[in-house]
Amino acid sequence: MNILIPDNWLREYLETKATPKQIKEYLSLCGPSVERILEADGAPVYDVEITTNRPDAMSVVGVAREAAAILPRFGIAAKLLQDPYSEKGLTFSAEKVKPSMSKTLTIKTDPILNPRWTSIVFENVTVKPSPDWLKKKLEATGIRSLNNIIDSTNFLMRAYGQPAHAFDFDAIADKPNHATMILRASKKGERLTTLDGKTHTLPGDDIVIEDGKGRLIDLCGVMGAQNSAIKATTKTVILFLQTYDPIRIKKSMMRLAHRTEAGGLFEKGIDSELVLPAFFKGVELIAELSGGRVASKVYDIYPKPYKPYTVSVARTKIDAYIGTHLADKEIVDILTTLGFKCDIVIPGACTERSERVTRNPSSPKSGSRLGGRDDIIRVTVPSFRRDVTIDVDIIEELARIYGYHNITATLPDTAPPMTGRDPVTPWEEDIKARLRDWGYTETYTYSMISEELMDIFGLDKTKAYKIANPLSNEWIYMRPNLLPSVLQAVKENLNYRNEVKLFELSMVYQYRANDLPIEQPTLIIVMTGERFYELKGIAESILDLLGAQMTGSRPVKNINHFIPERTFLLGDCGVVGEINQDLRVMLGIKTPVTILELDVAKLVADAKPQKTYIPIPKYPSSYEDLAFILPPQTPVGPMITALKSTHPLVTDVSLLDQYESTSTFHITYLSPEKNLITEDIHPVREKLIALAKQKFGATLKTT
């Protein structure tokens, strides 16, 4: 969360000679990030990002406290002024507010919903514009000035980080000089109109206040109700400061889609100990600005006051985290300026658990001591730092104020890590690099596809992962198949290219009932045109690369979206084929498209990447080309396989050429034992010809 802190307001709580630029730089390094310095009315204003765990710093005082701890680390003196937690903060001057006791409040509240309640009534109030100093302060920090009462409450919120609210006493009074306020959880369907004129129907379990007659007068922590708002004519005012259950505030804002700055503070948890100091400051301010007179006692309902707790951290752990040894005094100084109290416990001096000896770290006797190995730092956590609960929280405070920039960068120096590598990713890299070198371009399509695409591709929507809160209709289902999105990409590219050659290697998400999907790394290559042989060739090369065996076959039954005659199954590793006309028409793709899809994980599982040495032949190979006339539609693949295994001297057979019914095979003969002569080859050739005739009805073409 970002807040605006005017430099001159900050300096009311911070005595320092640091320049705004120094404040910006050093705070960013060790505390809240000052993202930039703006300007209002010619004066610097800091735009500060405060992390959600630090509501205590979301105020001028909060930032001042950080600055007072940080700036001295950079050699710039700094001191926190007007600390609300100091003894002086916990009272107000009766002289200034001239209390009478003419008004009474009947209050019912709930310590879980509302850990602390404070309120007081003013009479003889004049509602009017605020003085200039207040207007300027608020406007520099981004808050619009309204009138002296509202501005006072906003002043408290920005100065201390404690939101405040003011009611018109007369608007809620149930009898003269008396009003009833009942704080409770809302019932579902109750209605309330907030200050901004919006009427809300409450979802229930919101924190609200009613006036004893069922009328809601406040949507607590978020915004007051219109019916009890301060008006120009208001004479009697209730000033009201509390803390609430953060989770309920957060939920109310979420469900009502109504966020306010006050709510943003309450949902993070506000220090109940801060309520009273802020309240007293508010009492003085309203009395001063409105001429009002305190007309009731101070109502402070706080059944479970904060009990300070301690967090202990081992010296050795601090040293290990920071990588250096901090002196005791440095530790104590850092923690003290941040509001912590700490003791250094020397275990060796313990006789009994209950009688631990603690040492005053600032005494000269121990100040020079470096700190023992087994020392424990015992830290008492102030009420406003309840985010600190465990030892590493203390270490964070020490490390950041010490300065991350002062910590020496090292590389871990330890035993060999045991992390086992993912077997698939190195292959993915290799395959992708080769495809790039073979002239293909990689793309990444979104993993989510539309319902329409699921339907076009006939994918089972009940067996797919559906996004419950989609961002767009295009992104509804986690794709069980890469084909839809990749074909979509092809179609778009065909608008400006005649030819498209794309590939993607991404997960597909295979459905498992009541379980996570199987995430299957899948390669898809898509080419426009009738490119069956090219893509089959790519498949063969990739399989070779992995040392996987190709056990391909024609599909027994049709594979959706492929032309059956032009489709080839690569075992259970994938498929290569041409997309059928129907699908192309549905997608609006006019040119033929050929696809290769490979299950990379499966391929890797079957891979035998270890190469085996085969002795280099001592004798040269002989080659000859045999042309056969084949009956129509004779598959040549099995014929090559059969010819290859005809005789040990035949070491390779490849298809050289095909023309009409003639297929020419390139035969390699090789003997490991001798130079082959015509007489050696002749009987083998006869065998090849006989086999071709017998098994495939092929006749040798004589020229």
Next chain:
Amino acid sequence: MTSLIYMTDSYKQEFTARVVSCVKKGSGWEIVLDKTIFYPQGGGQPSDKGTIKGTHGKATVKHVKMQSGEAIHECSLEGAMGQGESVECAIDWHTRYHNMRVHSAGHIVHEAVIATCPGLIPKKGDHGNNPYIEYLGTIPLDKKYPIETKANIIVQSNVPIKTEFVTLEALKQRAAWTPEHLPANKPLRIVEIQGYAPIPDGGTQVSRTAEVGMITIVRLENTEESVRVYYALQDTVQQEHFNEPTITTPNFIGLLLEVQQDALAIIEQGEKTPDQLRLELMGGKSELSKLTRQIRLVPVADRANVGVVVNEVKQSIEQALGEKVSTSKPGFDSNWIDVTIPGKRPPEGHLHIVSQAITEITRIFERIGFTRVRHPEVDWDWYAFESLNMPPNHPARDEWETFFIESPSLSSRGAKRRGDLSSSMGIASPLERSRNDKYKQIVLTPHTSNGQVREMEKGKLPIRMINIAKCYRRQSDVSHVPMFHQFEGLYVDKNVSIGDLKGVMDFFFKNYYGPDRVSRLRPFHFQFTEPSFEVDINCGVCFGKGCKLCKDGWLELGGSGMVHPNVLRAGGIDPNVYSGFAFGWGVERTSMMKSGTKLDDVRLLYSNDVRFLEQF
């Protein structure tokens, strides 16, 4: 019967004759003389022209024809001409002599043809304006040049051409060939070029071959059964064959072959380098190019065939040039090639910029012992949030715009959530939660941090992993896409320090961004690390001076921190013994922060537009 003086004396230009008859025919007159030197149309030779002058009139002979043994002179007549009148005749010698030369040239060409292509049977000849000889059979087009050469050899040898009268019988003995239907009952005239077989002929001939002058074979025109050899006297060759609106196919091919012949001869001479020759013979201004451009004048049906010949011609010239290169003389640099021509490239594909970044990131971390692992992209809420110290309803969850997966068990889960509401915000004991409790809600991982507890659960320490995977968030604008990639580093061991985290960061930045970029850690807050840091890198555009791209010179890269004890506990690791650090950054963002990519909209990465993809 007219006595035909020209048969025996073809050089006689004037003579005196007697008028046999003079009759009006149409608009003109037909005159028959007792004897004549006028050659009547026939045997392929045009008729002579000239004048016949009588006492009372003058006739201009326009054409002469033979009819029943009479030479009929077709004339226009001024004055009168009577039967028996004696008249003075004169032929237009210029035309006649030309016709004679053309006719004799035909015989010379014939001998050249027969010498070059024996066995052809002469069919007919035309020795007029567009002279040719026609044969039954075909002549290969490349013979044109040899025929011409041969014919001119005959011309230059200047041998006599003689005519005489023989009987048919004698003719058949002496001649190489005799036409059919020759009259057997009268003497036949033959012509004989010395050294060649006589041929029956009735035309006028020059007396020696040199009188003909150099002959050009204009073209060979093969038709279905026969071939015509067109020829011309070189002094009368028309220069503008190409001005004709069309060129016959054989003619065109003949010209091509001529070009080829010339080119080969020039190459043979060998005075120029092969490259000079290539330019001269095959370049845009070469004869071959000029001719090739005329291909449109060839009948459409034949163009493909002509094209084949063009290629053959080019190949033969190329081949000759190639041979020339290999045998070229010293002095010419045979190694010279034009090194300025753009090279021949291998096919060019492209890896996606994200893949490139992932590989580069992986390599860098591998060098300091981090191993790439892979964890789910669609995972249980427990791994994505709960085990990371973010119980249900924790406000920190709002920082991620998470996609949830619809599941039938959602409704029962909703009830459970409400029950959780009032419970404390810390994780009470995540390890005690039953499997059923843990594994209910499925989310699209909004970060790769789900890999932290998953890696810890493997139970092997120390851990140094880098988990790179897709992540998903409900957002889409110039700097956000609903699907992106993160890399998550996790290091768990004893005595891990913030200094180690800094060292690993620095190592990565110096290697990835270069030595002139510096980084800084800023305090931050994440639920699953303590302490937590935001990591900044100085801007690669302004190097820290401040510009519109960065926040006063710094760019936020992402989060990191020391692993929170609750996360270690969730992964079954004792935080009192072990500690660690983790970081998780967007691959796209990290990559885009490199100086010079100039990518201003992350959505481009997922546009699938090849015009974009091919740039990387």
